Amino acid sequence: xRIIIYFNLTVLLFGLIFISCNQTRTKTDSxxxxxxxxxxxxxxxxxxxxxxxxxxELKPIFNPNDSLAIGMDLQALSNELDKFTKSNLFDKEFxxxxxxxxxxxxxxxxxxxxxxxxxxxxxxxxxxSWCNCQDIPYDNPWDKIDVKFINLxxxxxxxxxxxxxxxxxxxxxxxxxxxKFRGTWKISYLQGFDYNVMIK
Numbered sequence: 001x002r003i004i005i006y007f008n009l010t011v012l013l014f015g016l017i018f019i020s021c022n023q024t025r026t027k028t029d030s031x032x033x034x035x036x037x038x039x040x041x042x043x044x045x046x047x048x049x050x051x052x053x054x055x056x057e058l059k060p061i062f063n064p065n066d067s068l069a070i071g072m073d074l075q076a077l078s079n080e081l082d083k084f085t086k087s088n089l090f091d092k093e094f095x096x097x098x099x100x101x102x103x104x105x106x107x108x109x110x111x112x113x114x115x116x117x118x119x120x121x122x123x124x125x126x127x128x129s130w131c132n133c134q135d136i137p138y139d140n141p142w143d144k145i146d147v148k149f150i151n152l153x154x155x156x157x158x159x160x161x162x163x164x165x166x167x168x169x170x171x172x173x174x175x176x177x178x179x180k181f182r183g184t185w186k187i188s189y190l191q192g193f194d195y196n197v198m199i200k
Contacts, residue, residue, distance in 0.1 A: 031152065037185050038157050038178050039147045045089050045187055046142045049130045052083075057129075058102060060109065060122065067118040072106035091179045091188040097195055104199045124199070129192030137168040148173075155180045 057080055059073040081099055084090045105124055108114040116122050127134050138144075144164040151158040160173040177189035 034152060034157070034180075034185070035147075035149060038149075038152075038159065041089065041178060041185050041187065042147065042159075042161055042176055043142050043145065045190075046130065046145075048087060048089060050142065058105065058122070058125065060116075062118040069109050069114070069116050069118070069122070071109050072102050074102070074106065077102045088184075089187055091181060091186040093179065093188040094186075094190065094193070097189070098193060101193060101195055101198045104195075108199065127192075129198075130190065132172075132174055132192050137163050137166045141166075157185070 059076040060069040061071050061073050062068065063070045077099065081095055084095050084098065105114065114123055141163060145161045146164045146169070147159055147161045149157065149159045157178045158175070159178075160175050162169040162173050175189070175191040176187065178185045179188045180186075
């Protein structure tokens with residue numbers, strides 16, 4: 001009888017060890033899979049933007065009489081937000097933040113806090129917000145970017161990317177946040193669209 005009890009306890013013990021090891025392996029595999037999905041998402045977003053550079057994102061409206069900006073094109077904004085949603089790459093947080101930025105700039109133009117003419121560089125513009133860059137280091141760089149994860153859990157990720165093996169990566173990194181929505185990772189924050197920076 002004792003032999004049977006010891007045998008059963010031994011089997012139970014080994015079973016618990018196996019389950020524990022399997023769970024650890026599954027968690028590790030899951031984290032690796034999430035990292036792969038998120039890196040691919042960042043690359044996909046950069047390629048998506050690169051392909052659609054004809055889009056004039058932050059588009060102002062000008063007075064035909066004096067060529068001064070009189071506001072932002074809110075219809076163009078609506079179209080842009082629709083594109084973001086249809087791409088299935090962006091979380092609602094990013095889309096809402098983008099809308100908030102354009103509407104804040106629109107208000108600043110209408111209250112004369114921002115003044116510029118057609119053909120001038122708008123004070124809120126500069127480098128390409130999608131990569132904080134004016135040029136790229138080499139052709140088709142997106143598959144070559146390096147990604148470093150700062151924080152990652154089941155539903156949220158914070159990371160930075162650089163150009164990879166390039167002199168351009170010195171003193172450069174670009175912060176990104178992502179959220180998992182219904183099992184799919186989506187971009188929730190891009191450094192180039194930081195609200196406080198864009199409207200200062």
